[in-house]
Amino acid sequence: QVQLVQSGAEVKKPGASVKVSCKASGYSFTSYYMYWVRQAPGQGLEWMGMINPNGGYTSYAQKFQGRVTVTRDTSTSTVYMEVSSLRPEDTAVYYCAREYYYAGDRYGMDVWGQGTTVTVSS
Amino acid sequence: SYELTQPPSVSVSPGQTARITCSGDVLPNQYAYWYQQKPGQAPVLVIYKDTERPSGIPERFSGSSSGTIVTLTISGVQAEDEADYYCQSAASSTSPRVFGGGTKLTVL
Numbered sequence: 001q002v003q004l005v006q007s008g009a010e011v012k013k014p015g016a017s018v019k020v021s022c023k024a025s026g027y028s029f030t031s032y033y034m035y036w037v038r039q040a041p042g043q044g045l046e047w048m049g050m051i052n053p054n055g056g057y058t059s060y061a062q063k064f065q066g067r068v069t070v071t072r073d074t075s076t077s078t079v080y081m082e083v084s085s086l087r088p089e090d091t092a093v094y095y096c097a098r099e100y101y102y103a104g105d106r107y108g109m110d111v112w113g114q115g116t117t118v119t120v121s122s
Numbered sequence: 123s124y125e126l127t128q129p130p131s132v133s134v135s136p137g138q139t140a141r142i143t144c145s146g147d148v149l150p151n152q153y154a155y156w157y158q159q160k161p162g163q164a165p166v167l168v169i170y171k172d173t174e175r176p177s178g179i180p181e182r183f184s185g186s187s188s189g190t191i192v193t194l195t196i197s198g199v200q201a202e203d204e205a206d207y208y209c210q211s212a213a214s215s216t217s218p219r220v221f222g223g224g225t226k227l228t229v230l
Contacts, residue, residue: 035219037165044224045157045165045208061218095164104215108155108170115164 002026004096004113011119012086019082020116022096029077030054032098035109036070036081040092048094051079086120093117124148126209126222133228140196142225144209147190154192155210156185158203159224165208169194196227204229 007021022034036048049060051070058070069082079096094116097109126146134140144154153172157165167176169185172192182197196203209222 037221044206045159045210045221047210047219047221050219057216059216059218097165101215105171106153106212106215108167108176109157109165109210110167110170110176112164112166 002111004098004111006094006096006113006116009117009119011121013122014087014120016086016120017082017084018086018118019080020094020096020118022079022081022113024077024079024098027098029074032100033106034070034072034079035097035099036068037095037097037109038092039095040089043092046092049081053079083118086118088120088122091118091120124213124220126211126220128207128209128222128225130223131226131228133230134199135230136201137198140199140203140227142194142196142207142209142227143191144193144222145191146211146220146222148211148213149187149190149192152211152213154185154187156183156194157208157210158205159208160205168207199227199229201229203227 005023010018030053035050038046049070051058053072072079096113098111099109100107128144156169158168159165168179168183172187173185184195186193206224208224212219
């Protein structure tokens with residue numbers, strides 16, 4: 001079945017980096033965009049960045065430019081998101097989500113990972 | 123960048139119709155998407171491309187668009203529909219995506 005499986009919870013100190021993985025299965029990996037969305041405790045959804053696995057094009061929210069890097073490994077159908085210079089306010093649940101696109105149309109984030117909790121604390 | 127604005131909360135009684143709005147300058151030219159999120163769970167896509175409903179989503183969920191406002195309508199609200207709802211869009215197919223602030227739907 002179609003699923004996105006994320007790596008486990010992380011605890012980091014301020015200033016450190018974290019790399020979260022998202023392994024896709026059950027569908028054509030290069031036919032869907034992959035997004036990263038985070039949710040701080042009690043807060044709303046925040047879009048962070050994306051990658052087109054077909055070619056590797058990336059786009060980031062202005063807020064995260066220079067601090068977030070999204071990459072992919074097509075041989076393992078895995079997308080990675082690295083956040084550097086972590087701050088306590090980066091404490092959140094991080095989700096990956098896929099979106100089908102075709103002929104300029106996008107069809108919504110229809111499959112989500114289970115979420116990865118990242119805690120930043122000294 | 124741009125913003126999508128949603129009301130923080132909407133309350134309805136079971137069986138009534140709930141309408142959740144989302145406003146933004148990009149919406150006349152870009153599609154909107156709606157997600158439902160229940161506590162402790164990942165979001166679920168309930169409407170895409172303004173009005174389309176994914177398979178498996180009940181028919182009581184529908185979407186509409188008029189100018190700078192898109193609306194998620196839930197007809198015959200059930201207790202299980204109590205959740206947070208988020209709209210989402212983008213300025214273009216390659217632009218960063220943006221979520222609205224979310225609306226908490228309470229079923230009285």
